Amino acid sequence: MSDPLEVYRRKRDFTHTPEPAGDAPAAGGPGRFVVQRHRASRLHYDLRFEIDGVLVSWAVPKGPTLDPGTRRLAMHVEDHPIEYLYFEGVIPSREYGGGDVIVWDTGTWESVKTDDPRAAVEKGELHAEVHGQKLRGRLVLVRREGDGDAWMLLHKRDDHAVEGWDPEEHPRSVLSGRTNDEVKADPHFLWRSDAPAAEASVSLLPDPLPDDAIGELESLGKQGTWDVFGRPLKVTNLDKVLFPGDPPVTKRELLAYAARVAPVALPYLEGRALNLHRYPDGADKTGFWHKQRPAHAPEWLGSWKNAEADDGETTTYVVAEEPATVVWAANFGALEWHPWTSRTTAPHEPTYALIDLDPGESTSWADLLVLARLHRTALEHLGVTGRPKVTGRRGIQIWIPIVAGYSFDDTRAWVEKLSKTVGRVVPELVSWKWEVKERKGLARLDYTQNAVNKTLVAPYSPRPAFGAPVSVPLAWDELDDPDLRPDRWTIRTLLDRLESDGDPFRVLLGAAQELPEIR
Structure with missing residues (x-):
């Protein structure tokens, strides 16, 4: 085939899809590979090897594994442009392959048993030594006899093999650290198919200060x-x-x-x-x-x-x-x-439901983390997207984005019901008394912050205390970090965190949702 991307381009309308159209392939170059977790009409993993300037690709429904006793079906699909090595975003639902994509793993690879991997693919058997962040060791792809595009994928019994290894237990992107749900709610990058491939990746993140x-x-x-x-x-x-x-x-x-x-x-x-x-x-x-x-x-x-x-x-x-x-x-x-938690265009309609975990005098940091993790479990059970943040003082807050139309009475009642359900699990940690002196040092789960012109400190706002601590958004799993403290970051250290970890609250910007009934 003179143009290995001909089939790829023929299946896509680049006036609608953010995918890269791809430049003309160039021979040579480093041997790279990528595995993308792709939720299209059905979940599958796309395994792609760089060969002769394009990505030779297989769709693996159950994903690659390190388990040497497992065989995976792998469907050989059209070659993809090399720019797909770093494609992480959303393909519109009306387009071919519509769905959300993360870079599940990436690294380098070496062809084994041949110096001509393209010829090996054409013959129906490719041996690849992969050096990824999740996948390591020898992968083998073998075309099933008489099945056309159907291949089998296996991992050899070597030093990197792991019995029972399941890719679904490792769901996060190796590029952004995000899940498919988080990328779907807030894609950080867009592919402009009308631009040259080298310029096709457009950041959707805010412009930094010059x-x-x-x-x-x-x-x-x-x-x-x-x-x-x-x-x-x-x-x-x-x-x-x-x-x-x-x-x-x-x-x-x-x-x-x-x-x-x-x-x-x-x-x-x-x-x-x-x-x-x-x-x-x-x-x-x-x-x-x-x-x-x-x-x-x-x-x-x-x-x-x-x-x-x-x-x-x-x-x-x-x-x-x-x-x-x-x-x-x-x-x-x-x-x-x-x-305010409402916009000036609709001041009586909150855009967030707010959970304020307010520690008492006898509430330890470990106690507060217990309350935060219980709320995490409750929200996961309800299928509700929210994120916690440390206040920069002693507390933790949880922000939950909601669709338009709710009143503050609605959000206050919903948060009250949720928090009282959590509070019943650990009654020894929580007081529902309003006056501080009546709480006997216990924590308060303050649903009353859900009211017009009642505000919680903004993400990334400083706090007036020694060293200029900052209120910092968290990913849920950071609640399990033994080094976490409510005043861990200051205006002198926060920017390094943003540079390395990004903004965990960005996922909330595209995740407005209805509040489910709590029984």
Whole structure:
């Protein structure tokens, strides 16, 4: 075949699918392989070996295994373009192969028993020594006699063989660490089929702060005008200490953090009224709540007029419509950012149901983790998507994205029922008394936060305490990390975490759901 991708292209409409169309194949190159877990009309695994500039591919319904006693059916399919090595996203349902895809494993491979693997495939038997993160050792593919595209896949009995090894027990991507469900809810990358293959991968993640912006901030004296995200912002008192620490954290450092984290934090602030907790004299002094948009705010700063405000109440709120707003808030002395859980377009309709695990004086960190894990189990049982986050102080919160149409009465009642069900499992840890002194040091599962203009601290907001701790979203399995603490990350360490692990809350942005009945 002059073009090994001819069949692949003929089956797809590249005006609708995000898959790569593929460049003309080039001979040679390193021997790479990929296994993608692909949920199309049926779940299967796509096993692909780089041969002569394309990916020679098999669909394996039950997935490859390290178990030498297991034989897997593998259907030989059309060659795929080399760019598919890193394809992780969603193919539209109306397209060929529609469904969600993760890079389940990848690495390098070597052809065994032949220097011409393409010829070996044509003859119907390929021996491959694979060096992946999950798959290791000798894989053998053999075409079944008389069955055309039907092959058998097996793992040889070697040092890497594992009896009973099941791929479904290892469901996460080796690229992003995410499951198929998480990728389906929030694909991080899109393939543009109208672009050259080398440029086809388009990130859907927020644009980061330009590198030179922090250098510009560092070059300013005690004050000046900082051009950040295209907005001129007058910054003052840059060397003022705002957080005690070793060394103390200055306002300049806070602004640098706010600018770097703003693109990641913005989706949880955007379109919502902000309640700002200001500490203009630093975290070791008394702070106060500031809700009214100040008259001296720059014209570009978003706002929302609350038509329901009574006399003496806030009439106009700040709304974060762009990342520069986060930097403005930090410059304004807001050490905490608290967005409403409803949008300004529908202030009486929450977009999240909130679970607030509020420890008492006698609640240990281990006790709080027990409560969080019980909520994890309950949500898994209900099939509900949510994610926890540490508060940066002592607590843990769980955010659950919901579809439009619920009232705060609805979410409060649902969370109350869920938490009281959990509380009955460990009554020795929980009090339902409102007054702190009546709880006798026990934890409170606070469903009352589900109310209009009651807010929980935003993901990635600093907290006014020693070292500038941060409220940080978690993946569920991090609740089992022995090193986890509610104030583990600070504005000095959080950015490294984002760089290595990404944002665990992003999955919530595409996962609005109905709340199931709790019996």
